[in-house]
Amino acid sequence: MTSYVLRRLTTALVMLWVVGTIVFSVLLIVPGDPAELLLTTGGADASTDAVENLRKKMGLDRPVAEQYVSFLADTARFDFGDSLIDGTPISETIALRLPRTLELIAVSMVVALALAIPAGTYAGLNAGKRFDRAASAVNALFTSIPGFVSGTLFIYLFAQVLRILPAGGYVAFAQDPWMHVQMLILPTVTVALHLMTIIFRMTRASVLEMRAHDWVRTGIAKGLRRRQVVRRHILRNALGPVITVVGLQLGILLGSTVLVEFVYNWPGLSGFLVSSVQQRDYPSVRAVILTVAAIFIAINFLVEVAYSLLDPRIRLT
């Protein structure tokens, strides 16, 4: 077990390094001078002064090896440099905004798991019956609605027509807990809906697969209660694949909440990211992406460890 965890940890660290290196080298691969590229808008060339200034600011005038080493060293210390736009330290901005994004994702994940796992299990156990067919059809529809579309429609419905929820915004929990929760509802529902479609699908497929296994028949032949068979010999086995998918989705979610946060004006990482992209503040964009990739790798590491606890055979590989 320990050796399995150590091996996975090593892989995760190597991945982190590779990701960092790739993000770093994107600037080198780009044809032409990156500073010039960043300052070019709509075909208008930037002034030589401005380009020179930016090169200095981003350290592009130093030798590549030196840039690389200091990039790695700074990143390891969570020092992402200063924003090109207003000069504030990027790590401070991230430290301020990241928790809000994580809150949104965590709450959505809990909601999605609580609803989609029972629904998926029930559909899988009763595949082909009425509930399963209805749920699968609804699921197919929701899979096809991008988050920003459902978000926009929700705002129209709940904030404009019904006027029961705020259209967006953010208030710190400490400041006004009730308002905070109200503002959290729509973004949570939007993100959770998207997650649910994936978790439902995966749970259903996994349950459907597991219930055909011989050990389920053994469980029944032993005289276990139906609920015990479902819980211990179908659901427990089905959870492995489900948490793997959930882990992967959490990573993708960190990205796709960008749109949801934007729709609801939720001041998480995304607002910062979008404005940085618009203003072509490369160091900020790079920092956000590194943060997200790091969280993603960390989540997947945890998922692998959790999976190995659920299924002892995994530890052998």
Place this chain on the structure above:
Amino acid sequence: MSLSLPKPMRLPSLILLALVMTLVFGPMIMSADPISISVKDRMALPSWSHWLGQDEFGRDRLARVLYGGRVSLTVAFLASVIACVVGTLFGLIGAYFRGPFEFVTMRLSDVVLCFPPILLALLVVTLFGPGVTTLVAVLSVLYFPAFARIAFSEALRVAALDFVEAARALGAAPRRIVLRTVLPNILGPISVQFSLTAAASITIESGLSFLGLGVVPPAPSWGQMIRGARAFMNQDPTGILVPCAALTLTIWSINFFCDRLRDTLDPKHGESAGKDEIAKARADAAAAAAGPAQILDADVVAQVKDLRLALPRPEGPLALIDGVTLTLRQNECTALVGESGSGKSLTSLALMGLLPSAIRPAGGRILIHRKTGGTVDLATLGERETEDLRGNDVAMIFQEPMTSLNPIHRIGAQMIEAIRAHKAISAEEARARAVELLDLVGIPEAGRRIDSYPHELSGGMRQRVMIAMALSGEPKLMIADEPTTALDVTIQAEIVELLQRLRQEYAAGMSLLFISHNLGIVAEIADQIAVMYAGEVVEQGPAAEVLATPHHPYTRALLDSMPSAHEDLHSSRGDRLAAIAGTPARPEARPSGCAFRDRCPQARPCCAESRPELYPTGTRAARCFFAPGADQPQEREAGA
């Protein structure tokens, strides 16, 4: 064209085709311009000249939706094609050359998977600025590793298939092998990935356009239309509804197509109508009305009486088990013998109330003498009572010890749950009992092995665990469904020996129903034999007598096809094993009259005319017109 498509593909193909046609040709036949602004008509309602009204700049909304869809589709299609071609090439090269190519292909996709797609897209947009070209480039980079990975693993899988090996052995050039055999085979998964990629590309393109970082205005795009109309949704809800609906419909139809395609290419992926025991058992009203259970003789543990099982079909039920009667007595081993498909396993599953839900009991009854005294009819029991009976009065071991234990639970936990299902004892007591049982079935160091996972044990050991588990409820009847078939020959003998020993020493009086097609093993263990063919018992009687002087031609044929029966003849005469001609009768193609007649060396015309009964002689019985005690249909005999 759609006529040659498999049926489930027709509807999604038609929808997708209609959608693509509308977006491709729609703008050609309409006159409205998607970018001409008319401020005085801002947010005008639908009219004859503007079917979907006008947007916040007075532009024709229908034109914008159609042109916008064109942009979305173009971006998605171009990106998917590039990703598909480049990725498939990468994958095939990786699979063909292996080594460093393989490493690069696989690791590349790992790394790309680390970045949420939309973030990677944003990174590139930061550098190059928004625009259609950037979008296509980003999306192709995002999705080509997925293609590479699929092409790689599918190519490896296909390359290992027999016919590709055969092509190689026949000397086909490698390039030819790839083009002729590998490529057509990986086309399925690749085309599924293609539609997935197209749908994902549209989502990301519209998302980026919504953020104002995708398609650059004034070129129309659905994401941008939603972005623009958002500010005015209060006054003009059509503004957001139209592009939202268009986007959802497009993604939905691609997904729909993709789902159906996947199901068509890989039927396993769809519904499995396989083992269904877990579906809620329903009380059989007809059987429940059949009256009180009869009292069985004191030494009878269970009795199957005229059991009929059928598979309902639109054209009428298909008989799978046709009037099987078995009497299982205390301290006796009854062997149920026959080829696969003869209905032996179904009969035994019926005894456990474990029939797949698709199969309907069509008649007969199963009576079980309970440990608590009293006889019950299995069909009249509710779910709870059946659960109480399973593992307690009747226990079962299965053919596949490798898959019959749950791989994620320790064997101890699986035994303890079986013990505690029928006895109200503490976990510690149950554990002690489990160790005792494991020791009894000959598992060395039972106290330590109890904490093993199934994959840490050999097949023979696992079958011993299954036996220990079956014994844990101290059943009066144990059903062993081909318990040795999946094991090595030496292990087979050990397991049979163990079962024999247990019956003699430990579980005295336990009745054993032993299902097998191996007459050698049956000869060793059985007291009684019932031979089944095409869902019927064709011969039964004391094992020694039936094996020595078979009355039914089928039993004789089974014995002739068995090596050990020939042992004394073999070498001297160079005798060959006789194979039974033909294949077992399938339930849907059962011959009239005697089911065995088309494979029977002694068949006469009369065998086709009526079905022989099970004619008894003393302790034995056989279902053949020419068996001792049979009343041959004389008049027909004369006619022949």
